[in-house]
Amino acid sequence: MNILKPFNWIASAAGFTTTVRVGVTGLSRAGKTAFLTSVAAALLARPSPRFALAPLGAGDTPRFDHARHLAALAADPPRWPERTDAVSLLALTASIDQSPLPPRRLRLEFLDYPGEWLLDLPLLRFSYTAWSDGMLKRLEAPGIAPLTREFLTFVRGLPRRAPADEALAGAGSRLYRGMLQTLREAGMAYLQPGRHLMPAPGPQPPWMDLFPMPGDGPLAGLMAKRYDAYVEAVKRDLASPLFAEVDRLVVLADVLTALHGGAAAFADTKEALGAAAAALRWRFSWAEAFSALTELRLPPRVIDRVAFVATKADHVADRQRGNLAALMKNLAQIPGGGVGTAHFAGASVRCTEDFVWTLEGRPVSAVRGRVLGQNVLTRSYPGEVPDQPPGEDFWAHPFLALPEFEPMRLPDGGRSGVPNIGMEAILKFLLGDVL
């Protein structure tokens, strides 16, 4: 429920500008920047309503540089857009005819930010002790034991009453960050705190030297204080100004790479998606609305549509994309429901073409494209995509790593849109009611 909706309707009917803010979130390396670049190209290429870049005024959030990202994709040889290391905003405006009423002004705002930071949101719900216990328990999972052994050995070796020593804190933090990097390279997704993997720009405050540890000694106390400071920073910089103001949400996840990562990586991705979904604001709260009104503020916005998108769908053949969307549906659900949700398998920037490959005497739907830096086509049949979380049998067969294909040539340098899969359906679901 959104109590602002009637006011929005009246405002739009009267010809005022209505603003719809869409958050583009997702797990790390899911392709958020490419997604937003493709969205910008698709909307700017529309004949009706015609969109234009909107001024950002005197706001704090930097502009999403879609022209630079588009140029990188259109270049010859092409480059993938650089990874996001800070929050940025893409704002577009359009004038929508609604005769005989005056035309309606629509402002669409898309937020892009590092995927690593999404998993900082669940921290808001936990104390240091609860987070630390849960994290250490996850790190002890047998599937990832060789990768976490060094850090866990350090933590277990700490005396129960370890002193709040900066050298100890620094050593533990370095080990923990190194381990998080290793886990990420192994395909794990549920890695906290996110800023350990993608620090905010500028000098790092002391509370960044943080790691989970058991006990209640002085060092654990220092870690708890730093954790509280970290959570406060997340609340101040991310949750309140950005996520609290989002009307629609896109959650992207690279499920295919998780399938390649194996059972542990896949389970981790599932858990990460679940935690992220649970941390976002889905339902209207009268208490919050009342509290906001007493402080002469507008009630916080409520997300009323969310699109879960399994990205890189062009890396499997068309026949498998239905399964990929179904798998995404199985992985990502809003706790409690009550929100308009849809699940998609899409590719923001298409890199491959489908073709039939005869393997072992049988025709198989596969894809082929040029890998970055190569001038020959690479054929890929990574394996069968299951339509639900796979059982033990699935992991007995390999699901190959996805090649890093180069983007297709962009017609007209991207000015008439970017070749993609499923973007129109995603935009229709997200914005169909306002366009």
Place this chain on the structure above:
Amino acid sequence: MSEIRPNRPITPRIEAEDLPAARLEALPDLPDPAPRRIWSMPALVGTGAAVLVIGLSGLETVNFVADEFIRGAALGWASLGVAVAGFGLVFSGFWREARALGALQAVDRLRADLAGTDAKRRVRAARQWVRDLPEGPALLPAIDAINDPDAVLALLRSGPALALRARADALGRTAAIQTMAGIAAMPSPGLTAVFVAWRGLRLIRQVAALHGLRPGLFGTLALVRRTALAAGAVAGAEMAANAAAHAVLSSPVLQHLAGEMAGAGVAARRMVVLARAAEVACSPVPPGSEG
């Protein structure tokens, strides 16, 4: 009795091909056909006028033939023969137009079925299209053997659709050369415009005939409209078409002509693009990749 092989899963693999390949191009999406509209005012007025003209003249003719029979059997039979022949020719013209328009709509239906998600309809549409092609007898068993709608579509793209496209491209290249030569011979810009329009129209009809369509007047108009829609989508692939046109127009004589006459080269290139657009409009196979 043949040995039954266990249905074991195919081993995944990733392999690089041997030959260098160009960067993949986005293929044009054929714009959706315009939603079916109720009859417009000009259509209502035109149809009403046609009914009045044909109906009243028919009634008048019947009365006239009846009168002639009263005057004499020979006169009656002669006037009946004239009336039947005249109206027969008129109605056979109408019938031909209706068939041509119906064939165009059938292409739209087949394209929708082939692009749809219903596997049965896709395979059925593929069979239906292939049946009318010269290579149909060879392809039908292959379609029956491949129990995968995506593979069937890929087969169509890589087989008959690719062959038709190559022939349409050849027609486009021929039209390009003729346009260059024709423009050189035209005495006035006005005649040049008429000539280019006529050659473009003829090219569209040639490509349609290649796909088994025989459009009449209204069929041609409908086809021109579809081609115009497809031409917008083909703009993305114009680079490839331009390269083809460049290859055609590389003869020194034609290059000289193109250099002498502003716009002649452009008009010739447009013929190549037009052929590709008309091919997209006439083919039921949705644009995709050729396997």
